[in-house]
Amino acid sequence: MQPTPTKLDSAADAMISADESLLAVKDLKTHFFTDEGVVKAVDGVNLSLKRGKTLCVVGESGCGKSVTARSILRIVPAPGRIVSGEISFQQRNGAMIDLAQTNPKGREIRQIRGREISMIFQEPMSSLSPVHTIGSQIMEAILLHLPVTRQEARKRAVSMLELVGIPRASEQLDSYSFELSGGMRQRAMIAIALACEPQLLIADEPTTALDVTTQANILDLIRDLQQASGMSVLFITHDLGVVAEIADEVVVMYLGRDVESGPVDAIFHDPKHPYTRALLQSIPRYDSRDRDRLYSLKGTVPHPFDRPSGCPFHPRCDEFIHERCNTVDPDRYAAGTAESVRCLLYSPDED
Numbered sequence: 001m002q003p004t005p006t007k008l009d010s011a012a013d014a015m016i017s018a019d020e021s022l023l024a025v026k027d028l029k030t031h032f033f034t035d036e037g038v039v040k041a042v043d044g045v046n047l048s049l050k051r052g053k054t055l056c057v058v059g060e061s062g063c064g065k066s067v068t069a070r071s072i073l074r075i076v077p078a079p080g081r082i083v084s085g086e087i088s089f090q091q092r093n094g095a096m097i098d099l100a101q102t103n104p105k106g107r108e109i110r111q112i113r114g115r116e117i118s119m120i121f122q123e124p125m126s127s128l129s130p131v132h133t134i135g136s137q138i139m140e141a142i143l144l145h146l147p148v149t150r151q152e153a154r155k156r157a158v159s160m161l162e163l164v165g166i167p168r169a170s171e172q173l174d175s176y177s178f179e180l181s182g183g184m185r186q187r188a189m190i191a192i193a194l195a196c197e198p199q200l201l202i203a204d205e206p207t208t209a210l211d212v213t214t215q216a217n218i219l220d221l222i223r224d225l226q227q228a229s230g231m232s233v234l235f236i237t238h239d240l241g242v243v244a245e246i247a248d249e250v251v252v253m254y255l256g257r258d259v260e261s262g263p264v265d266a267i268f269h270d271p272k273h274p275y276t277r278a279l280l281q282s283i284p285r286y287d288s289r290d291r292d293r294l295y296s297l298k299g300t301v302p303h304p305f306d307r308p309s310g311c312p313f314h315p316r317c318d319e320f321i322h323e324r325c326n327t328v329d330p331d332r333y334a335a336g337t338a339e340s341v342r343c344l345l346y347s348p349d350e351d
Contacts, residue, residue, distance in 0.1 A: 021090065022200060022232050023049040023072070028085035028100070030064075030071045039304040041067040041080065043256035046332065046340070049200070049249070054226065054233040056243045056264070058279070059253035062301040065236045066122065068253070069202045072234075073113055074104040092116055092199060115145040118193035119202040124185035128177035134161075134188045135173030138195050145196045160191040164221060183214035187221070194225060201226075202234045207242065219246060240283055244268060252276045255301060255312040258332075262339035272341040274317045311344065319345060 030042035042064045049055045057065050070076045072087055087099035091112070102109040121127035129137060138157040142148060148156065154173070161169035164187040177185055186206060193201060203222060207215040223246060226233055235246060243250060247264040252273065260273040271277045281295035299316040302308055308315050314325035324344055333346040 020050050021048055021088070022051045023047075023090075023234070024086070024088040025068070025072070026086045026088070028068065028071060028087060029083045030067055030076055030080055031083050032080040034079060037305050039080075040256055040307070041304070042071060045085075045251075045253065045256070045258050047251045047258060047261065049232050049234060051199075051232055052226075052230045053248040054235055054246050055249045055251065056235045056237060056247035057251045057253060058237060058240065058243055060238060060301050062255075062304075063253040064256040065253055066204055067256075069119065069204055069234065069236055072099060072202065073117060073119060074099060074102060074109050075113075076104075089117070089200075111145075114141050114193075114198070115196045116198055117200045117202065118196070118198040120186075120189050120193050120204060120206045122204045122206075122208055124182070124189045125177065127189060128185060130177055133174050133176055134180070134191075138173075138188075138192050141192055141195045156195065157191075160195050161188070163194070163225070164188075164191045165217075166191070182210055183217065186210065186214075186218055190218075190221065190225075194229075197229060198231060200232045200234065202236070204236045205238070207237075207239070215242075222246075240279060252279070255307065257312070257342060258340070259313065259343070260339070260341045262336065266336060266339055270336065272335045272339065272346065273313075273343050274319045274345075275313050278316075278318075311342070321345075 025045055025047045028042055028045045029040070032039040032041055045064070045068050047055065047057070057068065059065055067076065067080070071082055076082070082100050085100055088096055089099050090096050099109065135154065135157050138160055139150070139153040142153040142156050143150065158169045158173055161172060166172050166184060166187050177188070180188065206222070207218050210218065219242065222233065237243060243264065250262065250264050250267040251258050252260040252267070252275065254275050260267065260271070260276045267276065268280065271280055278295070278297045282297055284294060297316065302312065302315070308326070310326040310328050311330050314320050317325065321344060328344060330342045330344050330347065332340045332342055335341045335346045
């Protein structure tokens with residue numbers, strides 16, 4: 001018999017204790033103020049990441065995953081900005097800092113970017129500079145954060161390329177991004193991100209547009225580096241196969257909100273939110289029969305200027321409750337061990 005669902009209060013809002021938590025995001029809201037109106041790209045996200053663990057953030061395109069990651073590093077492009085919420089991060093010296101309150105161009109956050117939190121961006125061809133060598137871009141990060149000479153920085157850059165599996169590292173150091181293959185460019189991005197041994201690595205769909213073999217190699221590389229260094233990983237993806245392979249915890253996002261979160265086994269074997277179940281049903285199965293039709297999630301993610309009332313998922317939901325889901329905005333409810341879900345199906349008021 002499952003425990004009675006309850007609304008998560010402020011005390012139960014944190015999934016883990018402060019001494020285990022490296023990163024805790026609470027009710028984060030990042031909006032873009034345009035001439036046409038306000039785009040609520042992130043509209044109340046909550047997530048926690050333990051030391052040495054991997055948290056996967058999943059959802060369709062347009063759900064706010066990348067904006068959430070950029071909000072953590074305070075690199076949200078104009079006209080976007082954080083309007084409310086907390087981003088608590090425990091620094092290397094043990095001090096806690098609310099990144100949401102820092103100046104995006106200030107010294108405090110610039111000392112954290114690249115040194116304590118690094119990011120692998122989604123498309124290496126557009127993220128790497130085409131007019132600077134790979135070596136100069138790695139060395140820039142090293143010289144900015146570590147007290148080393150240029151010669152020492154170059155040696156460290158070579159060792160980083162070797163670490164990520166790039167052959168003839170000392171020669172490739174002087175190569176430009178357009179001279180490398182897609183897989184090699186992604187490895188170079190990882191080398192830049194790990195050059196200063198960060199506590200937290202944010203990987204924004206690092207295997208997008210890569211072939212299956214290269215994807216597997218990149219995932220193995222990130223996992224091996226994580227085990228060797230003990231860093232935490234925030235992995236953003238829409239590939240549930242990747243999630244099953246690398247995740248410890250999972251946060252499912254829809255239209256700028258976390259709709260379900262919990263351990264990876266619970267998410268895959270006992271999903272609660274109708275959106276999570278729909279995503280899992282959309283995965284092709286090896287044991288399906290020849291004429292079985294693959295489940296298709298109806299509709300698309302709504303336009304930011306046309307957000308549905310009530311639960312944002314209700315126009316696409318197969319378990320829609322008339323006159324409830326379209327009028328009531330669901331809170332976060334407890335629905336199992338270390339889980340939360342935004343769905344009226346788990347509201348105590350619906351019992």
